Amino acid sequence: xxxxxxxxxxxxxxxxxxxxxxxxxxxxxxxxxxxxxxxxxxxxxxxxxxxxxxxxxxxxxxxxxxxxxxxxxxxxxxxxxxxxxxxxxxxxxxxxxxxxxxxxxxxxxxxxxxxxxxxxxxxxxxxxxxxxxxxxxxxxxxxxxxxxxxxxxxxxxxxxxxxxxxxxxxxxxxxxxxxxxxxxxxxxxxxxxxxxxxxxxxxxxxxxxxxxxxxxxxxxxxxxxxxxxxxxxxxxxxxxxxxxxxxxxxxxxxxxxxxxxxxxxxxxxxxxxxxxxxxxxxxxxxxxxxxxxxxxxxxxxxxxxxxxxxxxxxxxxxxxx
Numbered sequence: 001x002x003x004x005x006x007x008x009x010x011x012x013x014x015x016x017x018x019x020x021x022x023x024x025x026x027x028x029x030x031x032x033x034x035x036x037x038x039x040x041x042x043x044x045x046x047x048x049x050x051x052x053x054x055x056x057x058x059x060x061x062x063x064x065x066x067x068x069x070x071x072x073x074x075x076x077x078x079x080x081x082x083x084x085x086x087x088x089x090x091x092x093x094x095x096x097x098x099x100x101x102x103x104x105x106x107x108x109x110x111x112x113x114x115x116x117x118x119x120x121x122x123x124x125x126x127x128x129x130x131x132x133x134x135x136x137x138x139x140x141x142x143x144x145x146x147x148x149x150x151x152x153x154x155x156x157x158x159x160x161x162x163x164x165x166x167x168x169x170x171x172x173x174x175x176x177x178x179x180x181x182x183x184x185x186x187x188x189x190x191x192x193x194x195x196x197x198x199x200x201x202x203x204x205x206x207x208x209x210x211x212x213x214x215x216x217x218x219x220x221x222x223x224x225x226x227x228x229x230x231x232x233x234x235x236x237x238x239x240x241x242x243x244x245x246x247x248x249x250x251x252x253x254x255x256x257x258x259x260x261x262x263x264x265x266x267x268x269x270x271x272x273x274x275x276x277x278x279x280x281x282x283x284x285x286x287x288x289x290x291x292x293x294x295x296x297x298x299x300x301x302x303x304x305x306x307x308x309x310x311x312x313x314x315x316x317x318x319x320x321x
Contacts, residue, residue, distance in 0.1 A: 025077045025319055032270070032313030034067035038091045038124045039306040042284050045120030045162045046097045047106040058097050060122045060160070064309055065091040067126075075317075079136045083148075087128040089307060095120045107164040109175045109219065109285065109298075117165045119172070125157040126307065128276075130187050130209075142201075144193040152187035152209045154241070156180075156305050158282045163222060173223040179282045183213025183239055199252065203272075205245035211278075212238055217300055219285045230285070232300060239281045247272020247311070268315040275308035 043060040050056065067089030075081040097118045099105040105115040134148025156179075163174035189207035196202065217232040247270055255265040280302040 025075055026317050027072075027074045027319070028315055028317040029072040030070075030268070030270075030313055030315030032069040032311045034069060034087070034089065034274075034309065034311050035064050036067055036089055036274075036307040036309035037064045038062045038089065038126070039308070040122075040124070040158065040282055040303055042282065042301065042303040043120075043122055043160065045095065045108050045160065046118040048097060048099070049104045049106070049112075051103060058095060058118075058120070060093055060095045060120050062091055062093045062122065062124070065089060069311070069313070079138070080133065081136070081148075082131065082133050084131045085129070087126075089124070089126045091122075091124045093122050105164075107174065108160075108162045109177075110162070110164055110173065113164075113166060115164045115166055119161075119163045119165075119174075121161040121163075123157075123159045124305070125155070126305070127153075127155040129153045132187065132189060134189070134191075142195040144195070144201075146191040146193070147189070149186065149188045151184060152211065152241075153182075153184045154209075154211055154213075154239075154278065155182050156278060156281045158284070158305070160284060161222070171223065174221075175229075176220045176222060177284050178218050178220070179215065179284055180217075181213060181215040181237070181239065181281050181283075183211030183237075185209055185211040185213075193249075200248070200250050202248050203245070205243075205247075207241075207243045209241040210238065211241060212236070215283055217283045217285070219298070230298060232283075232285075237280070239278050241276065241278045243274065243276035245272055245274040245311075247274075265316070265318040265320065268317065269313075270315065271310070271312045273308070273310055275306065277304055277306045279304050281305040 044057050045060055047057050069087040071083055071085035073081055073083035099115045104112050105118055106112045107118050130152035132148040132150035134146050136146040138144055158179045160177045163172040165172050187209040192204045193201050214234055215237050216234040219230045221229045250269045251266055253266050282305050283300050283302045285298050286301050
């Protein structure tokens with residue numbers, strides 16, 4: 001995993017430093033507050049046989065969580081710019097299902113029994129880092145187009161815990177299912193701007209990346225006396241990614257020294273909606289009983305990782321450096 005981090009940081013340094021500083025016309029830095037909901041299709045943790053003979057499956061439902069995006073870069077007088085960005089999101093959600101004498105319960109990876117309580121817990125840790133060299137094309141109209149490319153690194157760690165308590169013991173048994181992906185690859189992005197007036201514009205951003213990395217999968221027993229763990233061999237994998245943003249930007253100059261050719265500083269305020277999807281990024285053990293021969297027969301399946309929600313942030317641009 002470390003090799004991908006070292007490679008990505010080397011590429012970022014190259015991308016930032018190879019451009020001649022004599023062409024720089026401004027520097028910028030910004031921060032966005034993110035309010036995102038992580039999504040995954042493999043968050044079922046228990047099945048319940050109801051007294052009327054029906055069967056239902058309970059899933060963990062992640063809530064919206066706060067994250068952030070930090071970015072910086074510099075622009076050049078030929079309408080090129082280089083940008084370095086880091087986005088981070090951590091989420092943690094739990095769920096409980098109560099049983100009874102008339103409701104046999106099937107916890108994920110455990111056997112059907114008269115369990116008293118089933119507790120499920122899911123966490124996601126997501127980081128995205130990229131460096132992009134881009135060019136902005138100005139038209140004789142309100143429209144502007146920006147397009148660029150560069151390296152991207154992503155880390156997606158997912159963990160699902162299922163614990164079960166029976167009627168005669170206060171000791172929980174269960175498993176912790178972990179999927180750790182780290183990858184790096186080429187990123188391409190495009191931005192479309194429509195200027196409503198001198199200070200206000202709306203924008204649509206789209207990006208895609210093809211990440212090559214490794215993924216480790218494990219199913220660990222929380223009570224190793226009564227349960228069996230299974231470590232799946234790590235393997236290389238390819239994860240495609242797409243992302244979109246729709247937002248509005250307001251620009252306000254806050255300082256000009258020395259007339260038109262002097263030092264200028266501008267604050268940009270941005271707000272909007274975004275979504276990102278990493279295809280087949282998460283791999284978990286399928287539902288089934290683990291233990292004895294079942295430990296070697298239990299297979300895995302992949303699922304997508306997505307987060308979507310709103311962003312609100314600000315950017316400072318200046319040519320005083």
